[in-house]
Amino acid sequence: MSLPYTLLITPLPADAPDDGSWFTETFTEVEASEPALRVSELSTQRGDGVFETLSVVNGHAQEVQPHLARLARSAEICDLPAPNLAQWSAAISQAVARIPSQGELAIKLVLSRGVEHGPSPTAWLHASAASDFSPVRQSGVRAITLDRGYDRGVAERAPWLLLGAKTLSYAVNMAALREAHRRGADDTIFVTSDGYVMEGPTSSVIIRHGDVFSTPAPSGAILHGTTQRSLFNYLERHGHAVSYRDISIEELRTADAVWLVSSVRLAVAVIELDGVQMPVDAPLTELFTEYLLSPRD
Amino acid sequence: MSLPYTLLITPLPADAPDDGSWFTETFTEVEASEPALRVSELSTQRGDGVFETLSVVNGHAQEVQPHLARLARSAEICDLPAPNLAQWSAAISQAVARIPSQGELAIKLVLSRGVEHGPSPTAWLHASAASDFSPVRQSGVRAITLDRGYDRGVAERAPWLLLGAKTLSYAVNMAALREAHRRGADDTIFVTSDGYVMEGPTSSVIIRHGDVFSTPAPSGAILHGTTQRSLFNYLERHGHAVSYRDISIEELRTADAVWLVSSVRLAVAVIELDGVQMPVDAPLTELFTEYLLSPRD
Incomplete structure (x- = not known):
């Protein structure tokens, strides 16, 4: 077929x-x-x-x-x-x-x-x-941060905004990607209006500081990523510390490595954030790719 | 056909x-x-x-x-x-x-x-x-206010949120109507997180204080309603004062009359707001309906 x-x-x-x-x-x-x-x-x-x-x-x-x-x-x-x-x-x-x-x-x-x-x-x-994502898994993406217009507490306050549901209403997500391209970047990281990291339009964000891997707490304002969870399980099995918590934009900028992870593109390194070069953990990105391409249930 | x-x-x-x-x-x-x-x-x-x-x-x-x-x-x-x-x-x-x-x-x-x-x-x-909207044009609607999660300045700051465009991504608008029904009401008026009136999920808001008719300024955060504009022209031709401005929730609550206006349902009076009865201007609502049903270009 x-x-x-x-x-x-x-x-x-x-x-x-x-x-x-x-x-x-x-x-x-x-x-x-x-x-x-x-x-x-x-x-x-x-x-x-x-x-x-x-x-x-x-x-x-x-x-x-x-x-x-x-x-x-x-x-x-x-x-x-x-x-x-x-x-x-x-x-x-x-x-x-x-x-x-x-x-x-x-x-x-x-x-x-x-x-x-x-x-x-x-x-x-x-x-x-x-699509063939092999090149971008190797070379990474340039990302920009964009204000999602919501503050950190919005999901609890306003469940009718459907944050946390993967709805078909993705016009804003697509517009945020076009804005990235307009600024000469490849992808976007949404942040709250009060300065905290949320997620990409079609991905989750994982950051590394030292040997601790963090992702924004799934408070209801973001989707709980299946690939992010799978990677956290993998990291824990290999003895790494993982953490769900509020991550400020400043912590994102000073991370030792940042990845955008999603089901089909898998894990891609953020090599540049808002025009500033980011440290890249190439060996770990390769391990991530290898793991994510292996059969997982 | x-x-x-x-x-x-x-x-x-x-x-x-x-x-x-x-x-x-x-x-x-x-x-x-x-x-x-x-x-x-x-x-x-x-x-x-x-x-x-x-x-x-x-x-x-x-x-x-x-x-x-x-x-x-x-x-x-x-x-x-x-x-x-x-x-x-x-x-x-x-x-x-x-x-x-x-x-x-x-x-x-x-x-x-x-x-x-x-x-x-x-x-x-x-x-x-x-749908047959004659009954609701006569009897009006009970409305609730719901936080849209955005502050008043968001549209200027974040054009990628597409506020001001009538996109097909209406899942939140539909959820806001379901929330109204859940609370025993018929319709919703979105307000900003800092307390200003925006619009209904499928309508514009017009309020009357004395002989002045107001609607939220089309700052980019709301759709500029075609029916609202048509009604403002009609009101001006009949010697009434109209105004585009920021409207606080308090001003909404203390209005002499509130309407939700849209292309097909036309003008319906808000008879109850967040469970509190509102004054209704029945003669004017009838005039609005008559005008809006007349041929307009």
Whole structure:
């Protein structure tokens, strides 16, 4: 089967029986070049839905359960019906069986609120070849910091802002990347209006000071990154100290190393921050890449 | 032709000749029940695009030019190619000629960044019957104030937040309406984290103190409402004072009347704010409705 590969999914209630064998009846393969969605889809009209992107490396879907758990968490924050994770898992398995078993691919899972005034959510899975990120894993990225407009306490105060949910409303994230390119950089690190590190538009931030690795506390204002968690487990297994905490912009600037980590691009070193060169930990970045490319569950 | 009515549009460059007669070749009518969009559409993957919703009353499309001007402004803020407004205008004319010439309808215009890695934006028009808003125009709405998480100066400081553009990333707007329903209300008025009135999730706010009508200054942090502007013109023609200015939550609470105004629901009185009854100006609300239902350009 060639890429891209698209599967429309009729979402089942979370408590539908976990047999697995009949889930395939709820899947419909469609040609990626063919229209599959109606214009009254709320995903397209309102960015109203949630998603996950996971990596498939040489036929192994990475971190399926953490991604599905986050999909369920995002759905909960957005008052969407709880997804049937066994059904989603079966959809991923079917896709992995159909797509090339070599190389790096990306699978996107989308759960939309459905057609306007419609009875139920719509859902689909879309698998495509990953871009070739080998060069950027080697050479790193130049990043800028951008004010996300929120202060550090906003998530607790205003849950309707849906911070912590991976929604389809990513226009600001995309605009922040365009702003980086406009300034001659490659990527962005969002900071709060009161000066604390949040996350990248499509990545988590990890910093190293000495032998301590830190990432912003998942207070609800940022997404809890699956790749970041996987790397922290790896680091802990190898005897390193890891810490979730508030990180000021100043601490970011004075870090011994900074990485942006995400499911498909994996770990990339920040080699320049707001135009100032940053120290780079090349051996560790290489270890990270090697680990992240190995089969992970 | 029955509703809904959908027209796919191949967007032309802004400077394509303004002949009008051949624009129809760039329009394709599609059945609303049929899929028309690919899953790799960035509108659906990222909420990455802009839109307008305008009203059609008894066969007359209301305020077409102001809506198209705002579409162009939104596209500019989002770094989308400038839309060809003559083409969009022709699309609206074609739709109006095809849909019922009686009653109230809504036309949505969508300009999406297009298919991922694709060459150009995608665009469509979708016409549907408007909900029956007569009851709510009579009885008004109960509203709550919700913190939008931004301070008053954010738009100048952080243009990448796309405030002032009508993007498809409306998940937060929809969540704010759900929060209102959860609290037993009908609608929301967003306020800044430093206590100033912004706008509703799908409407503008107008308040009256004595004979002065005010709306929050369109500083870039809010959408400049087409219906609000139309009403201000109407009020000025009738000798009333209108003012664009910063409005504190306290001023909202002590107003002699508050309206939420939007293109399709039109002007609805706020009869209760955060659980407290508000004074209602029923005669003026009726005049507003009468004016807003009359043909406007």
